[in-house]
Amino acid sequence: xTPKHFLPYVAAMLAVGVLAPAAAHHSFAAVYDGSRTLTLDxxxxxxxxxxxxxxxTVDVTxxxxxxxxxxxxxxxxxxxxxxxxxxxxxxxxxxxxxxxAPERTGAQRIFFAKLVRADGSELxxxxxxxxxxxxxxxxxxxxxRTAPTDQK
Amino acid sequence: xxGTRFFALVSIVALGLAGCxxxxxxxxAAPTPGLAxxxxxxxxTAFDTFxxxxxxxxxxxxxxxLLDDPxxxxxxxxxxxxxxxxxxxxxxxxxxxxxxxxxxxxxxxLQDPGYLNCEPWGxxxxxxxxxxxxxxxxxxxVELHYGEWDARRTVYLDRRAAPxxxxxxxxxxxxxxxxGDTLVVETSLVTANIAGNFTWDGRHSDxxxxxxxxxxxxxxxxxxxxxxxxxxxxxxxxxxxxxxxFAPDQEIGPYDSCQPAAxxxxxxxxx
Numbered sequence: 001x002t003p004k005h006f007l008p009y010v011a012a013m014l015a016v017g018v019l020a021p022a023a024a025h026h027s028f029a030a031v032y033d034g035s036r037t038l039t040l041d042x043x044x045x046x047x048x049x050x051x052x053x054x055x056x057t058v059d060v061t062x063x064x065x066x067x068x069x070x071x072x073x074x075x076x077x078x079x080x081x082x083x084x085x086x087x088x089x090x091x092x093x094x095x096x097x098x099x100x101a102p103e104r105t106g107a108q109r110i111f112f113a114k115l116v117r118a119d120g121s122e123l124x125x126x127x128x129x130x131x132x133x134x135x136x137x138x139x140x141x142x143x144x145r146t147a148p149t150d151q152k
Numbered sequence: 153x154x155g156t157r158f159f160a161l162v163s164i165v166a167l168g169l170a171g172c173x174x175x176x177x178x179x180x181a182a183p184t185p186g187l188a189x190x191x192x193x194x195x196x197t198a199f200d201t202f203x204x205x206x207x208x209x210x211x212x213x214x215x216x217x218l219l220d221d222p223x224x225x226x227x228x229x230x231x232x233x234x235x236x237x238x239x240x241x242x243x244x245x246x247x248x249x250x251x252x253x254x255x256x257x258x259x260x261x262l263q264d265p266g267y268l269n270c271e272p273w274g275x276x277x278x279x280x281x282x283x284x285x286x287x288x289x290x291x292x293x294v295e296l297h298y299g300e301w302d303a304r305r306t307v308y309l310d311r312r313a314a315p316x317x318x319x320x321x322x323x324x325x326x327x328x329x330x331x332g333d334t335l336v337v338e339t340s341l342v343t344a345n346i347a348g349n350f351t352w353d354g355r356h357s358d359x360x361x362x363x364x365x366x367x368x369x370x371x372x373x374x375x376x377x378x379x380x381x382x383x384x385x386x387x388x389x390x391x392x393x394x395x396x397x398f399a400p401d402q403e404i405g406p407y408d409s410c411q412p413a414a415x416x417x418x419x420x421x422x423x
Contacts, residue, residue, distance in 0.1 A: 030261035050409035052300070077405050078283035078299040082193050109416075133196035134229045142225045 032101040032111045039099040040070050040110070049087040052076045056090060056112075058098060071109040072098055075126055083126040090115070090123075185333040187366055188289045190403075191374045191396035192299070193282065202233055205350035206280040206392040211240030245352050245390060253385040257354035259346060262413070266346075270410035272301040274322040274345030276356060279364065279378060280394055284404050287366075287374075294328060294335060302407035307337050314341055320358050337364040347385070351392055357384035372398045 028034065042060035054074035059067050074080065080089075090096075095118050100110035115123040194200035202215050215236035218224050224232060246254075265271035273281065284299030294307040307328040314325040324342035328335055344358045360382040368374050374396040381389040 031267075048409065051302075051405055051407040052410055055409075076283070079193070081402060081405075082283070082399070130193075130196045130201060131229060134198050134201055137197055138219065138225070138229060141219065142222070145220075145222065 028101075028111065031103060033104050034101045036102055037099050037113065038102045038110050039097055040072075041097050042070070042095070044090055044092050044094045044096060045069070047087070047090040047092060049077050049080070049085070049089075051078055054080060054085075056098075058096070068108060071107075072100060072112050073109065074112045079126055083129055085126075094118070182330065182332065184289065184330055185335065185368065186289075187287050187294075187335055187368050187374070190284060190286045190399050190401075192284045192399035192402045193397060194395040195373070195397050198229060198233075200395045201229075202236065203393055203395045204282060206394055208240050208244050208390075208392055210244040211236050212393075214239040214243075241352075248387050248390050249352060249354070250385055250387055253352070253354050257352075259348060259353060259355070261349075264346065268413045270412050272303060272322065275324045275339065275342045275360070275362070276345070276347045276351055276380065277349070278303050278305075278323060279362070279376075280350040280392065284399070284402050285374070285396055286404060294337075297404060299402075299404045300407075302404060307335075320344075324360075324362075331365075333367050333369075335364075335366040337366070338362070339364070351380070351390070352385075354385065356380075356382045359383050360385075374398065 040058050040060050042058040044056055045059050046055070046057040048055045053076045056072040056074070058070045058072060060070055061067055077085075097116040098110075098112065098114070100113045103109040103111075113125050113128075117123070194204055198219060199212060199215065202212060215233060218232045218236060249257075261267065266273055272278075278298055278301065281298050281300035281303075284297075286295075286297040288295040288297070290309075292308065292310050294309065296305040296307065298304070303323065305323050305326060307326040309328050309330075311327060311329065313327070318325055318341055320341045320343045322343050322345060324339040326337050326339040328337040330336070339362045340360075342356075342358065342360045342362075344360075345356060347354055347356045360380065362378055362380050364376060364378045366374065366376050376394040376396075377391060378394070379389045379391045380386065
């Protein structure tokens with residue numbers, strides 16, 4: 001778990017930071033495995049819209065009918081409010097499919113990436129919205145770059 | 153405000169008298185730049201996102217080169233920004249770190265007191281903290297209120313030196329003044345602490361000093377350039393930048409739900 005090399009560690013921290021700004025409160029990469037995605041299918045039992053990280057608990061029913069409680073860690077209220085989230089964005093009792101990066105220790109805890117509601121509507125991580133905007137800017141930039149060539 | 157302007161006017165006149173045989177006519181005191189307000193995450197552009205925490209001119213230039221290369225159009229932004237960060241670290245930051253600093257790195261993020269014990273960040277991390285920054289300007293001081301950790305700093309504008317026996321504190325002691333459209337803040341007496349994750353991976357000593365320069369080039373944008381110096385950790389000062397967007401509808405909520413690592417483990421064990 002301890003980083004072995006100076007440069008990759010800093011680069012990874014900051015690169016992940018760009019992807020996961022609000023995970024800055026603690027090191028996302030040290031706690032969660034960003035290379036893996038786990039999807040939970042269950043019912044929201046709690047949603048706390050707090051700092052430094054919003055938290056939800058989800059009851060997931062396994063094949064044998066047993067109920068497992070999972071914790072979902074979100075970006076903090078500080079960041080989520082930037083993208084219009086509020087206490088009522090996720091409702092207790094809602095049935096959802098919720099995806100995220102699992103904790104490295106194997107604990108029943110993920111860091112939120114995407115939520116799909118029963119009606120099929122999706123809720124994405126604020127970092128995803130930011131990256132979508134940036135990629136659109138790059139597409140426009142590429143178009144502008146090629147435009148003069150097309151006119152020749 | 154009137155007192156400050158009078159003080160500034162007197163200072164200008166005094167400097168003029170000291171520096172010239174024939175005193176220049178006093179000029180009116182410059183207006184205080186309007187920096188007050190609530191700011192938050194930077195605009196969602198490629199370059200501003202790169203400065204979400206802290207960036208350097210070297211890193212920005214590298215990112216520009218990567219983005220301008222049509223061969224990179226198919227590569228995701230996260231990959232390009234990661235490459236620019238790595239370049240910034242290897243070409244700008246690391247060469248400026250002392251042997252002592254390099255020997256003390258890397259830090260184990262799981263041993264970070266902020267993660268372990270919910271201990272608020274020190275000066276370097278707080279200055280480059282993401283999300284909200286609320287600036288309130290008074291005649292004799294500027295208050296900086298950060299969303300992260302709900303932390304507050306005071307910048308004294310009346311040029312007071314630190315009081316005698318002023319102790320070192322995690323956020324240090326700051327004095328400031330205006331230069332045209334810029335608030336210049338000089339900070340010292342900062343407790344030795346962790347410098348990373350946004351600047352360099354490692355620690356800084358209690359000899360750290362900083363000069364922050366805040367300006368608002370447009371009503372929608374706040375920019376920071378900060379020069380950090382530390383004889384223990386830096387061979388020469390390093391300069392980092394940061395950007396915020398004006399966000400008047402934002403609020404800084406209570407920061408009261410931090411879970412120390414031990415509490416997280418206990419919670420997970422009981423599940």
